[in-house]
Amino acid sequence: MADSFGNYVRRRRESLRQGDPSFSVRQVAARIGVQPSYLSKVERGDEAPPSEGKIIALAVELDEAPDVLLALADKVSSDLKEAICKRPRLFAELIRELKDLPDHAVLSIVREVRDGKW
Amino acid sequence: MIELKNDNLLFRFPKIHPRAKLRIELQRTLRIPDDGRTYPLPPGLGAFPLRHVDDLGPSVPASWLDHGGVVLPMYQSEALWLYFDSDYIADNDVAYPFAVKIAAGKINAVTGEDWANGLDRDPQDYIVVPEQPWLDGYCVERGTIRQFVAMPLGSGYSAEEQIRGSAEYGGLQIIAYPMKPEVFERRFPRLPEPHESRMYGDFSVGQVCTSPDMGLAPGGAMHQEIYSDPFDIEDWAQDSASRCFVHIANSLVWRAITGEQPPSTPPTAREYTDRGMPWFDYYADADAECADGSTVLRGLQGVAGLGKAKGDNALPENESVAPEKIVQLRRGLGKHQVREGRF
Numbered sequence: 001m002a003d004s005f006g007n008y009v010r011r012r013r014e015s016l017r018q019g020d021p022s023f024s025v026r027q028v029a030a031r032i033g034v035q036p037s038y039l040s041k042v043e044r045g046d047e048a049p050p051s052e053g054k055i056i057a058l059a060v061e062l063d064e065a066p067d068v069l070l071a072l073a074d075k076v077s078s079d080l081k082e083a084i085c086k087r088p089r090l091f092a093e094l095i096r097e098l099k100d101l102p103d104h105a106v107l108s109i110v111r112e113v114r115d116g117k118w
Numbered sequence: 119m120i121e122l123k124n125d126n127l128l129f130r131f132p133k134i135h136p137r138a139k140l141r142i143e144l145q146r147t148l149r150i151p152d153d154g155r156t157y158p159l160p161p162g163l164g165a166f167p168l169r170h171v172d173d174l175g176p177s178v179p180a181s182w183l184d185h186g187g188v189v190l191p192m193y194q195s196e197a198l199w200l201y202f203d204s205d206y207i208a209d210n211d212v213a214y215p216f217a218v219k220i221a222a223g224k225i226n227a228v229t230g231e232d233w234a235n236g237l238d239r240d241p242q243d244y245i246v247v248p249e250q251p252w253l254d255g256y257c258v259e260r261g262t263i264r265q266f267v268a269m270p271l272g273s274g275y276s277a278e279e280q281i282r283g284s285a286e287y288g289g290l291q292i293i294a295y296p297m298k299p300e301v302f303e304r305r306f307p308r309l310p311e312p313h314e315s316r317m318y319g320d321f322s323v324g325q326v327c328t329s330p331d332m333g334l335a336p337g338g339a340m341h342q343e344i345y346s347d348p349f350d351i352e353d354w355a356q357d358s359a360s361r362c363f364v365h366i367a368n369s370l371v372w373r374a375i376t377g378e379q380p381p382s383t384p385p386t387a388r389e390y391t392d393r394g395m396p397w398f399d400y401y402a403d404a405d406a407e408c409a410d411g412s413t414v415l416r417g418l419q420g421v422a423g424l425g426k427a428k429g430d431n432a433l434p435e436n437e438s439v440a441p442e443k444i445v446q447l448r449r450g451l452g453k454h455q456v457r458e459g460r461f
Contacts, residue, residue, distance in 0.1 A: 104132055113120040113127065114172060116186030118224070118287065118363050 005072040010043035012062045032057040049073035120360050122188060125165040129216075129360050131296045138214045138296045139205040140247060144168070144190060144364065147254075148384045148459075149197040150265055150338035152422035153438045157340045159254065159398040160265075161459025163384050166190040166198065169376060171365060177375045178365075179330060185289075187363030191372030191380035192268035192332050195421065195433055199254040199266065200290075201457075202247040210306040213248040214296065217347065217354045220245070220253055221291040222266065222334035223278025228257045228344055230281060230414030233291060235359065239351045242344075242409055244295075249345045249449075251400070252457070256336050256418065257344045259411035267337035267421050267433075268366055275425075275432065276333025280418050288331035293361035301353040332366035336418045337433075341399065346407035386435040390459065397441040398457045402449040 017023035029039040032054055041047040049055060055073055059066040070077055084091045098106055121128045131138040145162040168188045171178055182189065192198065200220065204213040217237055219226065224233035229243045237244050245253060255263040256277060269275035271288040279285050297305075369380040391397075402408075425432025447457065 103136075107119070107130070107132055110119070110121055111170075113122055113170065113188055113362050114186040115120075115361055116184050116363065118185045118291070 005049045005069070005074075006043045006045040008072055009058065009062070009069070012064060013043075016062065028058075028061055031061055049075070052078060120362050122168055122170060125168050127168070127188070127292070127362055127364075129294045131355075131358055131360070134296045134355055134358055135207075135214060135299050135302060137205045137207045138216075138299075140214075140216045140218070140294050140296075141203045142218075142292060142294075143201040143203075144290075145199050145201050145252075146381060146384055147197050147199055148387050148390050149195060149267060149433070150340055151387055151436050151438050152265075152267075152338040152420045152433055153436065155339070155438060156262060157338060157397070157439075158441055158444050159252075159340055159342065159400065159457060160197070160199075160387070161390075161396065161398065162199070162201065162457050163459060164381070166192070166381065167378070168364075174375045182365050185287075185363040185365065187289075187365060189365040189367050189372075189375075191369045192366050193369045193380070193383055194268060194270060194332070196268050196384065197265050197337060198268070198334075199252055200292075201252050202245075202250060204247050209308045210302070211309055212306045214302065215349065216247045216297070217244045217295045218247055218250075219243060219293045222256075223271075223276050223282075223285075223287045223289070224291055225277045225281055227253065227255070227266075227415075228409060228412065230256070230277070230412035230418075232282070235293065235361075236356055237295060237351060237354055239347065241412075242347055244347070245344060246347050246349070249348065252342075253344075254340060254342055256415045257342075257409060257411045258336070258339070258416045258418070260408055261341055261343050262339050262411065263342045263344075264336035264415070264418070264420060265338050265340060266334040268332040269335040269421060269432070270329045270368065271331040271333040272329050274428070275335035275421050277336060277415070277418055278333055280424075281414060285333065288333040289366050290334065290364040291361065292364065293359050295354045295356055295359050297349070297353055298355045301349075305349070305353075330368055330371040332368055334366070335421045335424075336415070337421050343400075343402060343406070344409040344411075345402065346409060386437075387439045388435065388437050391439040391441055394443055395459045396443045396445045398445050398447055400447050400449065406449065 013023050025040050026036045029036040055069050056066045059069045119130050127142040129140040144166045147160045150157045168190050171182045206213045221233045226243050255265040257263050272285040372380045422433045
């Protein structure tokens with residue numbers, strides 16, 4: 001999984017770098033507060049993915065969804081963990097029920113902003 | 119469908135296109151001086167918090183529950199702007215287009231007309247995203263808008279009260295129409311070579327205050343163009359609209375109904391400018407066509423002028439400023455081209 005995370009980050013960063021040189025390993029590493037050599041190793045899969053905080057910072061830099069990068073790193077964001085741990089039985093059951101549904105069916109249960117009369 | 123996600127309104131149209139998503143953020147900002155001068159664009163200072171009105175139950179006015187939607191807190195004479203961002207679709211190398219109509223107190227912010235569902239082209243009563251990344255106020259003339267400034271509903275300052283003569287709705291009203299899917303595919307055909315996939319994130323008030331609602335009044339003037347629709351009116355899927363009523367709660371009321379502190383008050387234009395912080399200007403191509411602005415809106419009185427006539431000090435700290443550091447942003451914003459001021 002670590003290799004897949006690294007590859008994904010490298011491809012995304014290189015793609016952005018084609019249009020903007022500030023997406024070099026050195027500059028992205030500086031912006032998220034890690035050493036360039038460390039980010040380079042992560043991208044090559046020689047190091048495990050970084051902490052949740054650094055992954056979220058990286059997601060912001062690369063204009064990616066933090067949850068997607070966390071999932072690639074085999075992690076779940078701490079707010080989701082907290083929500084599940086508060087009501088573990090309920091959420092475990094819910095996720096198992098929903099896991100095989102197609103996206104549009106899952107989206108249909110997302111809470112919507114209600115429109116009224118105006 | 120509209121979701122509330124991280125204090126953003128996320129409009130999705132999965133039946134139109136899986137990536138037809140529009141994000142609207144209501145940005146805090148400083149109030150520009152209302153002094154007869156025309157200013158560059160002020161910064162974004164972060165998103166206002168948003169809550170479902172349904173979550174606040176019986177503590178909010180019954181009319182809010184009738185209207186549905188969301189609520190945000192604003193201080194009296196605080197300003198806001200709207201930021202629009204639609205999902206970039208790598209296969210077609212374009213962000214999905216939307217037509218978005220914005221009103222305050224059910225007065226259209228582009229034309230000054232009364233609210234109506236549906237789009238009108240003559241004059242254009244909506245903006246087009248992604249062409250238009252933000253809207254800061256009422257379009258009073260070609261290239262000039264007057265900033266949205268919160269004033270208590272019933273005090274006579276809001277555009278709604280000046281035009282309609284009644285204080286009934288307040289808040290902001292937003293309706294979004296996606297481009298028809300077949301038009302999208304025709305106008306923006308998929309790129310022939312496979313591109314790397316860009317994965318994006320799915321992505322009892324009366325006891326506190328007699329006027330919990332705020333309306334948006336016209337404040338100081340700034341340079342901002344409302345771009346003409348480059349597409350055809352038939353290109354928009356007008357039967358697939360989603361709309362939202364954004365109530366504006368007085369900050370004291372917000373504290374009472376949510377139990378949360380509202381964001382701190384923004385800096386004044388003077389404080390911000392004296393610290394050398396950036397203002398912004400947004401340049402389009404020379405050939406970009408723009409709306410002329412509304413004669414109805416041009417006739418509105420600004421908060422400062424109306425306050426003076428009423429004998430109120432409606433806009434404290436309204437000193438003129440001379441912004442020196444102005445960041446130029448070109449149409450078609452790049453990754454790091456943000457309109458943000460860290461203060």
